[in-house]
Amino acid sequence: MISDIFTSYSFICAVLFVILSPLVGGIIMGLDRKLTARMQGRVGPPVLQPLYDIFKLFEKENIVVHGSQNFWVFSYLVFMIVTGVLFFAGGDILLVIFALTLAHVFVVLGAYSTGSPYAHIGAERELIQLMAVEPMIIIAAIGLYEITGSFDTAGIIQSPVAPIIFLPGIFVGMVYILTMKLGKSPFDLATSHHAHQELVKGLTTEFSGSTFAMTELAHLYELIFLLGFLFLFFGLAAPLIGILAVIVVYVLEIFIDNATSRVKWQLALKSCWIVTVVLGCVNLFALYLI
Amino acid sequence: MDVLIFLILFPLIAAILMLLLPNGKVRDTVVKIAALITAAGSVYLFVESFGKGITYVSIGSSLLGSVMIVAELALSLFIIGISIKFKHYLIAVLAVVQAAILTYSEHFTPFDAALSHEFFVDEFSVIMALIIGIIGSLICVYSVGYMRGYHEMHPEIKDHRKLFFFIVFLFLSAMFGVVFSNQIVWLLFFWEITTVCSFLLIGYARDKIAWKNAFWALLLNTVGGVGFAVAVMFIMLYTGDASYIYLNDLIAAGPGVAMVPAALIGFAGLTKSAQMPFSSWLVGAMVAPTPVSALLHSSTMVKAGVYIIVRFAPIFEASLTGAIIAVIGGATFLLASAIAIGQSNGKKVLAYSTIANLGLIVACAGIGTQEAVWAAILLIIFHAVAKSLLFLSVGSVEHQKHSRDIEDMSGLISTMPKIAVMMLIGMAGMFLAPFGMLISKWATIHAFVNAIPPFGVLLIAMIAFGSGITVFFWAKWMGRLIEVQGTSDKPLKHEATSNEMFTLYSLAGLTVFTCLAFPLISRYLIEPYIGGVYGSVSELLSLNNILIMLIMMVLILLLPLSIGHFGKGRTIKSQYMGARPANAGLSFAGSMGVTKEVTLSNYYIENMFGEKDLAHFSVVLTIFLLIVLAVVVVLNITGVVIGA
Numbered sequence: 001m002i003s004d005i006f007t008s009y010s011f012i013c014a015v016l017f018v019i020l021s022p023l024v025g026g027i028i029m030g031l032d033r034k035l036t037a038r039m040q041g042r043v044g045p046p047v048l049q050p051l052y053d054i055f056k057l058f059e060k061e062n063i064v065v066h067g068s069q070n071f072w073v074f075s076y077l078v079f080m081i082v083t084g085v086l087f088f089a090g091g092d093i094l095l096v097i098f099a100l101t102l103a104h105v106f107v108v109l110g111a112y113s114t115g116s117p118y119a120h121i122g123a124e125r126e127l128i129q130l131m132a133v134e135p136m137i138i139i140a141a142i143g144l145y146e147i148t149g150s151f152d153t154a155g156i157i158q159s160p161v162a163p164i165i166f167l168p169g170i171f172v173g174m175v176y177i178l179t180m181k182l183g184k185s186p187f188d189l190a191t192s193h194h195a196h197q198e199l200v201k202g203l204t205t206e207f208s209g210s211t212f213a214m215t216e217l218a219h220l221y222e223l224i225f226l227l228g229f230l231f232l233f234f235g236l237a238a239p240l241i242g243i244l245a246v247i248v249v250y251v252l253e254i255f256i257d258n259a260t261s262r263v264k265w266q267l268a269l270k271s272c273w274i275v276t277v278v279l280g281c282v283n284l285f286a287l288y289l290i
Numbered sequence: 291m292d293v294l295i296f297l298i299l300f301p302l303i304a305a306i307l308m309l310l311l312p313n314g315k316v317r318d319t320v321v322k323i324a325a326l327i328t329a330a331g332s333v334y335l336f337v338e339s340f341g342k343g344i345t346y347v348s349i350g351s352s353l354l355g356s357v358m359i360v361a362e363l364a365l366s367l368f369i370i371g372i373s374i375k376f377k378h379y380l381i382a383v384l385a386v387v388q389a390a391i392l393t394y395s396e397h398f399t400p401f402d403a404a405l406s407h408e409f410f411v412d413e414f415s416v417i418m419a420l421i422i423g424i425i426g427s428l429i430c431v432y433s434v435g436y437m438r439g440y441h442e443m444h445p446e447i448k449d450h451r452k453l454f455f456f457i458v459f460l461f462l463s464a465m466f467g468v469v470f471s472n473q474i475v476w477l478l479f480f481w482e483i484t485t486v487c488s489f490l491l492i493g494y495a496r497d498k499i500a501w502k503n504a505f506w507a508l509l510l511n512t513v514g515g516v517g518f519a520v521a522v523m524f525i526m527l528y529t530g531d532a533s534y535i536y537l538n539d540l541i542a543a544g545p546g547v548a549m550v551p552a553a554l555i556g557f558a559g560l561t562k563s564a565q566m567p568f569s570s571w572l573v574g575a576m577v578a579p580t581p582v583s584a585l586l587h588s589s590t591m592v593k594a595g596v597y598i599i600v601r602f603a604p605i606f607e608a609s610l611t612g613a614i615i616a617v618i619g620g621a622t623f624l625l626a627s628a629i630a631i632g633q634s635n636g637k638k639v640l641a642y643s644t645i646a647n648l649g650l651i652v653a654c655a656g657i658g659t660q661e662a663v664w665a666a667i668l669l670i671i672f673h674a675v676a677k678s679l680l681f682l683s684v685g686s687v688e689h690q691k692h693s694r695d696i697e698d699m700s701g702l703i704s705t706m707p708k709i710a711v712m713m714l715i716g717m718a719g720m721f722l723a724p725f726g727m728l729i730s731k732w733a734t735i736h737a738f739v740n741a742i743p744p745f746g747v748l749l750i751a752m753i754a755f756g757s758g759i760t761v762f763f764w765a766k767w768m769g770r771l772i773e774v775q776g777t778s779d780k781p782l783k784h785e786a787t788s789n790e791m792f793t794l795y796s797l798a799g800l801t802v803f804t805c806l807a808f809p810l811i812s813r814y815l816i817e818p819y820i821g822g823v824y825g826s827v828s829e830l831l832s833l834n835n836i837l838i839m840l841i842m843m844v845l846i847l848l849l850p851l852s853i854g855h856f857g858k859g860r861t862i863k864s865q866y867m868g869a870r871p872a873n874a875g876l877s878f879a880g881s882m883g884v885t886k887e888v889t890l891s892n893y894y895i896e897n898m899f900g901e902k903d904l905a906h907f908s909v910v911l912t913i914f915l916l917i918v919l920a921v922v923v924v925l926n927i928t929g930v931v932i933g934a
Contacts, residue, residue, distance in 0.1 A: 061861060062859055062860040062861065063860070063861045063862075063863050064860050064861070064862055064863075065862070065863060065864065065865050066774055066862075067853075067856075067857060067860075067862070068772070068853060068856075070852075070856035070860075071849070071850065071852055071853045071856055074849070074852055074856070075846075075849045075852075078845065078849065079845075082842065082845070086838065091834070091835075091838060092732075092834075092835050092838075094732050094735055094736075095723065095724075095732065095835060095838060095839070098723035098724075098728055098732065099723055099842065101722075101723065101761055102722050102723045102842075105722060105761065105765050105768075108765055108769060109765070109768060109769055109772060111769075112768075112769030112770070112772055112773045113769075113772045113773065113774065114773075114865060115701070115773050115774050115775035115865060115876070115890075116865035116866060117865070117867070117876070117888050117890060118865075118866060118868075119865075120773070120890045123769055124766065124892065124893045127761070127762050127765050127766055127769075127893075128762065128893070130758065130761050130762065130765075131758040131759055131761060131762040132758070133758075134754070134757055134758030134761060135751075135754040135755045135757070135758050136754075138735070138750075138753070138754035138757060139750070139751070139754050142735070142739055142750055142754075145739055146739070151736070205866050206865060206866060266898075269898075273755070276754075276755075277751075281747070281751045284747050284750070284751075285744060285747050288743045288744055288747065
């Protein structure tokens with residue numbers, strides 16, 4: 001019934017997600033930049049710099065190339081929040097995944113609508129990335145269902161055994177595509193958050209001021225959502241190990257980001273699919289044999 | 291239930307009228323009136339049969355049985371005659387074989403032996419009738435304007451519009467016949483009419499390529515027809531009970547009796563619904579005028595194929611036969627989607643996406659659980675609405691731009707804003723949450739996780755990959771439509787004829803309507819049908835998820851309002867051009883004083899998703915699956931025959 005999803009508990013989770021994600025996400029992003037700087041022998045910006053950036057962007061002049069682009073970006077932000085709300089409120093994980101895809105299609109359409117060559121290529125690459133990661137995410141959702149018997153995140157997280165015990169392949173596969181989802185090297189094909197690659201920012205080339213701030217904000221929401229997704233593999237059966245594992249994975253991502261150079265999109269696509277088949281599908285298939 | 295007979299006969303009468311009326315205003319008006327009456331008839335059927343479950347109708351005249359035998363013979367003679375005339379002897383041979391099998395079976399068990407309930411209507415038939423009646427009729431209205439323009443644009447093609455409208459209405463009549471027939475021989479008769487109609491429509495232009503593709507379609511569908519005839523023979527000679535010639539009795543008898551006929555008719559369904567390896571006929575069918583493609587792809591023909599497979603779904607549940615059919619469907623979904631990536635011809639992308647979506651429906655039917663059938667019927671509905679909208683939109687764009695290439699549709703939002711918006715609605719309907727197709731895809735995944743291992747996992751993997759691929763090829767097309775480079779483009783005053791616009795608006799409205807009303811469609815049509823067939827209905831869609839989808843839907847409908855807000859207080863600048871713009875437009879200042887214009891185009895990744903290689907691979911794969919299916923069926927037949 002309706003009460004299932006609108007219980008006070010899931011309602012609180014959803015509200016906390018909406019309010020705290022920019023802050024927590026901003027701090028994580030700030031630590032990311034700090035750590036990255038240290039790896040490169042720099043001092044790095046203050047931890048809260050990503051948030052300062054967003055505030056600054058909101059103050060800037062509203063410059064657009066095409067009248068409709070802000071609408072698409074705004075829809076992107078809205079649906080990124082919807083994705084996270086659905087996820088943290090304990091909704092159906094497949095719906096969450098489809099809402100995520102919808103959000104990304106919005107930002108891609110925003111990039112297309114500018115008619116700019118750089119944004120165009122960024123949009124095409126973002127679509128290739130979407131195509132590359134979607135199978136793995138769906139398979140991860142199915143894997144979680146097979147172990148916990150629930151498609152709702154509320155049910156998955158309450159699983160008495162940590163799903164990772166049965167889903168090691170799928171977890172590794174998720175970590176692999178996480179690099180792409182976070183826009184980190186070697187899969188920062190469509191756009192990148194980092195100073196060392198922002199000469200021409202692909203997808204977001206033509207977004208500026210408050211529009212660009214919206215994409216940054218959406219990234220923070222997505223970051224929290226993705227880390228939450230990883231946490232599902234541990235759930236309430238092993239919460240501390242789960243938090244630790246998420247931190248380790250994120251530090252690993254930062255390390256990979258700094259240790260690798262960008263690959264061609266062909267390799268990105270093929271490798272994601274191969275990983276999905278080898279780790280994802282085989283893991284799923286193995287569940288039937290146990 | 292006279293309205294049922296009316297729905298079959300009225301389009302037939304309208305069809306004959308079309309042959310008599312000359313081109314002109316009178317005929318155009320008659321087409322619209324006939325379309326309106328047909329649509330109204332299907333709605334009336336829905337109202338009258340609402341909540342009544344399954345109702346049987348009998349004409350009760352043995353005369354009609356003989357009329358049909360004569361008509362069937364005439365149909366066979368027509369196929370044989372025309373294929374001999376054009377030297378397609380294989381088709382002639384197949385038609386002879388089919389006629390011989392039927393005559394042989396009829397010799398032992400005459401048709402009129404048990405004339406009692408040769409027609410029926412239940413919720414599934416009503417859904418199909420609404421699709422045929424409403425969408426089919428809208429396509430007729432669209433054709434009035436489109437075909438006039440078509441002949442102005444192609445003066446070299448002889449004007450056969452009388453015949454065109456005759457066939458289109460005949461087609462609708464036959465489709466109603468297919469979905470209302472309970473007696474399987476009747477069903478086969480209407481089935482064959484749709485084959486011949488599509489053959490004539492594909493060959494409409496009567497040039498070399500049109501005939502070639504038309505005969506290819508005829509050949510593949512006749513192969514299916516032979517399978518269907520063998521099923522009839524099997525029922526009549528080996529099941530030992532004449533009542534099994536009725537669809538409802540046959541399905542109620544369970545897999546023990548019905549498995550062999552279900553597999554054979556399912557095979558015929560695979561050919562008709564253009565599943566691999568038979569998909570090539572539907573791709574070839576796009577040589578026909580656009581309304582024909584819309585008709586074949588959305589409300590008729592291919593829908594007859596999936597209709598019959600979904601009917602037999604309870605028989606396929608948890609069987610090897612069903613699993614093989616499901617895997618053929620799943621493979622078709624994945625591979626046809628992949629081929630669509632490499633196509634820049636808009637109609638071809640639509641064709642492959644149709645094949646892919648039908649594959650998904652077939653996969654659901656092959657799995658045959660309640661949830662899967664629920665998803666399959668939803669897919670049929672959503673696909674019919676959105677795909678007809680897309681085909682007809684592309685047709686209207688083609689009339690203005692003289693191209694159906696996606697690359698030529700760049701910036702369509704500024705030159706043809708109305709049609710571009712409707713195309714965006716149609717495409718969103720095809721792949722985006724929370725629009726229709728996605729609801730079905732979601733239900734499909736839910737259905738497959740519990741399906742017979744290991745086929746369930748295999749199908750899930752196919753859907754997971756196919757789903758990502760679908761996002762790619764639709765979104766890049768959407769992007770092309772809204773990609774505006776210059777500011778000089780002014781909207782066309784006249785995007786299409788009023789008939790065309792009326793149809794497009796109606797279909798766009800229907801797309802949104804079905805997305806909003808799907809919980810009601812599920813509650814009052816699909817669930818009662820499933821309850822009737824399976825005896826009980828488990829909860830298929832929780833209220834929570836319905837609410838979430840509706841909230842998302844409303845959000846999507848409201849978001850465009852923000853365009854007004856974002857229009858205020860902005861500064862418009864031209865695109866970033868790597869700091870070397872030559873002028874205000876999209877051009878670079880190159881070396882030696884050369885100015886380079888920027889041209890953008892989409893990725894088609896032909897070295898990975900080339901049509902030729904993938905099509906070749908899929909044909910080999912699916913033929914192998916068909917051989918496995920054939921072995922299973924033969925083993926089944928041997929079992930039954932020895933047992934008897």
